Amino acid sequence: MAGSLLDGALAEVAADVDARFDAWLTIPDDARADLYRAMRHAAIGGGKRLRPLLTRATADLFAVDRDCSGRVGTAIEAIHVYSLIHDDLPAMDDDAMRRGKPTVHIAFDEATAILAGDCLHALGFEVLADPATHPDPFVRAELVLDLARAAGPTGMAGGQMMDLEAERSRFDLATVTRLQQMKTGALITAAVEAGAILGRVAPEGRVGLRGYAHDLGLAFQIADDLLDAEGDEELAGKKLRKDEVAGKETFLSLLGVEPARQRCAMLVDQAIEHLRHYGAEADLLRAIARYVVERDH
Amino acid sequence: MAGSLLDGALAEVAADVDARFDAWLTIPDDARADLYRAMRHAAIGGGKRLRPLLTRATADLFAVDRDCSGRVGTAIEAIHVYSLIHDDLPAMDDDAMRRGKPTVHIAFDEATAILAGDCLHALGFEVLADPATHPDPFVRAELVLDLARAAGPTGMAGGQMMDLEAERSRFDLATVTRLQQMKTGALITAAVEAGAILGRVAPEGRVGLRGYAHDLGLAFQIADDLLDAEGDEELAGKKLRKDEVAGKETFLSLLGVEPARQRCAMLVDQAIEHLRHYGAEADLLRAIARYVVERDH
Numbered sequence: 313m314a315g316s317l318l319d320g321a322l323a324e325v326a327a328d329v330d331a332r333f334d335a336w337l338t339i340p341d342d343a344r345a346d347l348y349r350a351m352r353h354a355a356i357g358g359g360k361r362l363r364p365l366l367t368r369a370t371a372d373l374f375a376v377d378r379d380c381s382g383r384v385g386t387a388i389e390a391i392h393v394y395s396l397i398h399d400d401l402p403a404m405d406d407d408a409m410r411r412g413k414p415t416v417h418i419a420f421d422e423a424t425a426i427l428a429g430d431c432l433h434a435l436g437f438e439v440l441a442d443p444a445t446h447p448d449p450f451v452r453a454e455l456v457l458d459l460a461r462a463a464g465p466t467g468m469a470g471g472q473m474m475d476l477e478a479e480r481s482r483f484d485l486a487t488v489t490r491l492q493q494m495k496t497g498a499l500i501t502a503a504v505e506a507g508a509i510l511g512r513v514a515p516e517g518r519v520g521l522r523g524y525a526h527d528l529g530l531a532f533q534i535a536d537d538l539l540d541a542e543g544d545e546e547l548a549g550k551k552l553r554k555d556e557v558a559g560k561e562t563f564l565s566l567l568g569v570e571p572a573r574q575r576c577a578m579l580v581d582q583a584i585e586h587l588r589h590y591g592a593e594a595d596l597l598r599a600i601a602r603y604v605v606e607r608d609h
Numbered sequence: 610m611a612g613s614l615l616d617g618a619l620a621e622v623a624a625d626v627d628a629r630f631d632a633w634l635t636i637p638d639d640a641r642a643d644l645y646r647a648m649r650h651a652a653i654g655g656g657k658r659l660r661p662l663l664t665r666a667t668a669d670l671f672a673v674d675r676d677c678s679g680r681v682g683t684a685i686e687a688i689h690v691y692s693l694i695h696d697d698l699p700a701m702d703d704d705a706m707r708r709g710k711p712t713v714h715i716a717f718d719e720a721t722a723i724l725a726g727d728c729l730h731a732l733g734f735e736v737l738a739d740p741a742t743h744p745d746p747f748v749r750a751e752l753v754l755d756l757a758r759a760a761g762p763t764g765m766a767g768g769q770m771m772d773l774e775a776e777r778s779r780f781d782l783a784t785v786t787r788l789q790q791m792k793t794g795a796l797i798t799a800a801v802e803a804g805a806i807l808g809r810v811a812p813e814g815r816v817g818l819r820g821y822a823h824d825l826g827l828a829f830q831i832a833d834d835l836l837d838a839e840g841d842e843e844l845a846g847k848k849l850r851k852d853e854v855a856g857k858e859t860f861l862s863l864l865g866v867e868p869a870r871q872r873c874a875m876l877v878d879q880a881i882e883h884l885r886h887y888g889a890e891a892d893l894l895r896a897i898a899r900y901v902v903e904r905d906h
Contacts, residue, residue: 343774343784344767351762398727403719422700426723427770430695430730434761437734441753450746456738456753464731465648470641473724477640487640 318599325365325385330356332386336435350420350428355393358411358549360607362532362600363388363503369596370507370521380446381510384455387439388503391463394432395499397425399472405554412549433463446510454509462502471495478560485566489530492563496536497529504528520586524597527583532604534576537564539609547609576605615896622662622682627653629683633732647717647725652690655708655846657904659829659897660685660800666893667804667818677743678807681752684736685800688760691729692796694722696769702851709846730760743807751806759799768792775857782863786827789860793833794826801825817883821894824880829901831873834861836906844906873902 333355339348364385371381400407400415401422408418417425439445440455461467471494478491504525508518540552541564555562564572583601587594630652636645661682668678697704697712698719705715714722736742737752758764768791775788801822805815837849838861852859861869880898884891 343771343778343780343788344762346774347762347767347770395727398723401720401723403723423698423773424770426695426698426700427766427773430692430726430760430766431762433727433730434757434764434766437753438757438761441738441750441757443750448746449750453738453740453746453749453753456734456750460731460735460738463727464735465641465644465728467731469724469727469731470644473644473721474640476720476724477643481640483640491640 317596318603321365321369321596322361325361325368325382328382329361329364329386329389332382333390336386336439346420346424347427347431350416350424351432353413353419354397354410354416354428355390355432358413359389359393361385361389362604363392363499365600366500366503366525366528366597367507367510369600370504371510372596373507373590373593374511374513376507376510381507383439383442383445384506384510385503387436387445388459388499388506390432390436390439391459391468392499394429394436395463395468395472397429397432401425404472404476407551409550451509451512455506458502458505458509459499462498467494467498467502468496471498475560479558483561485563488561488563488566492533493526493529496533497526500529500532501525520589523586524583524601527579527586528601528604531576531579531583531601534563534572534579535605535607537562538569538572538576539607540564541569543609549609580605614893615900618662618666618893619658622658622665622679625679626658626661626683626686629679630687633683633736643717643721644724644728647713647721648729650710650716651694651707651713651725652687652729655710656686656690658682658686659901660689660796662897663797663800663822663825663894664804664807666897667801668807669893670804670887670890671808671810673804673807678804680736680742681803681807682800684733684742685756685796685803687729687733687736688756688765689796691726691733692760692765692769694726694729698722701769701773704848706847748806748809752803755799755802755806756796759795764791764795764799765793768795772857776855780858782860785858785860785863789827789830790823793830794823797826797829798822817886820883821880821898824876824883825898825901828873828876828880828898831860831869831876832902832904834859835866835869835873836904837861838866840906846906877902 337348337352339345367385367388368381396410397416399405400410401417407415416428437456440459441452446452463469471491474491475495501522504521505518508521540555543552545552567575580601584598587597634645634649636642664682664685665678693707694713696702697707698714704712713725734753737756738749743749760766768788771788772792798819801818802815805818837852840849842849864872877898881895884894
């Protein structure tokens with residue numbers, strides 16, 4: 313039951329996100345054509361769409377209109393995709409494959425990749441601030457603030473900077489935890505929080521959902537570390553075992569495989585426990601938490 | 610008189626923008642220290658601060674609180690500075706000097722430059738959406754929408770993509786005009802429009818100001834082309850005559866020096882003419898328009 317609930321939602325969200333990007337990124341008949349092709353290459357057809365799924369599943373708790381949560385989730389995915397494009401650049405993680413396809417700077421060139429990332433970044437905020445996304449400007453402004461904080465130097469981009477430094481430093485578990493909370497956790501939390509903002513939940517009413525997102529984000533990262541160490545490159549669609557080669561400390565290197573697996577399972581239980589005040593309407597969020605550790609890519 | 614009005618405003622805005630960036634970009638005591646140092650290097654102490662000056666001068670027409678227009682103008686400058694950092698990257702315009710200092714990827718490294726740009730981009734939207742910037746969420750959401758459109762693929766970043774293509778194509782005057790309206794004009798127009806949004810001017814009441822900004826943006830670009838061809842590298846603080854070497858069509862190459870100078874002067878007159886419904890309160894905007902052609906860097 314939980315499996316089919318999740319499978320259905322994953323498939324629906326994937327189709328919805330692709331359709332929205334397709335509509336937003338119509339290729340213009342001018343010198344920007346490659347810029348749009350590059351954005352489409354990165355944004356359409358690939359990825360688990362975890363962030364839009366979380367926004368929708370959270371917004372569903374409060375019976376938010378699906379078009380609204382779909383637009384917001386896809387705007388958040390645009391910001392996620394921009395970060396992947398920039399992280400893959402030669403000066404950063406220097407990755408040639410992503411989601412089973414050549415990365416943007418390989419399929420196009422570096423300049424186009426930088427600009428495609430910049431454009432998806434701006435596009436995310438444009439959609440969040442657009443009256444077509446939500447009629448209430450208070451909701452729109454709060455969504456922008458939520459996402460801008462999660463994307464900037466105290467969130468995703470700050471975490472990526474720490475991650476680059478990790479090759480040169482010996483980080484301890486507390487520092488790796490903080491790094492990952494910024495690098496991947498902040499945007500995951502923002503995606504859940506966006507659903508609550510759409511549901512008009514006041515900040516003090518979001519404690520449980522924020523706790524869920526926090527634990528889910530860490531579990532997600534530990535699962536990622538495990539997949540990086542033990543996974544299949546074909547299934548993952550990208551190069552694996554790079555952290556080990558670079559000598560970076562990760563949850564895995566610091567904890568060891570079995571303790572890491574246990575901590576991951578414990579965090580998933582804890583994430584689900586944060587949803588105790590919700591009934592069956594939160595079953596999708598619970599299924600997402602379990603999926604995060606059970607996925608094979 | 611007009612000279613001292615402008616000089617005073619230029620100096621005040623420069624000090625105000627520097628003070629705000631200094632407060633926003635406190636260097637943290639962790640692995641992100643270089644990221645913040647890089648943002649400070651690019652954002653503090655340099656540039657004409659034309660965009661914050663335009664936001665303040667426009668907001669002043671409507672007696673907007675100076676702290677409010679200062680925050681918004683500095684957020685717009687953050688977006689402008691992010692674009693300069695990315696434009697200077699080796700994969701883009703490959704510039705080693707900017708505002709008389711080494712560019713960010715030279716003073717730090719490419720990864721730090723990419724992330725510093727990304728962070729200033731997010732920071733700009735964070736400030737615009739922050740309740741501390743303006744109490745009315747409608748104003749905040751409109752500011753974000755205004756800036757996101759100006760920064761994205763239909764504005765600044767789209768114009769930069771066209772500019773990169775300009776080396777490979779032979780653009781005509783209409784295409785160069787469109788390119789420049791996107792690359793530099795969109796953000797200049799957004800800076801003026803932001804002042805009008807803060808002044809609670811309805812979109813239909815912004816026609817004159819938008820006309821002013823449109824003509825100012827083009828005049829600014831032609832003046833830039835003239836400075837690029839005839840200016841002093843020391844004064845400009847960056848490498849000049851790159852377009853000519855790259856074989857790019859510009860206003861200058863398409864029009865010739867004297868016709869370009871005349872067109873620039875004509876656009877300034879036209880920009881000022883758009884302000885005819887305003888009295889002495891718009892003298893600073895008029896002085897800015899004249900300054901744009903008369904400046905030597």
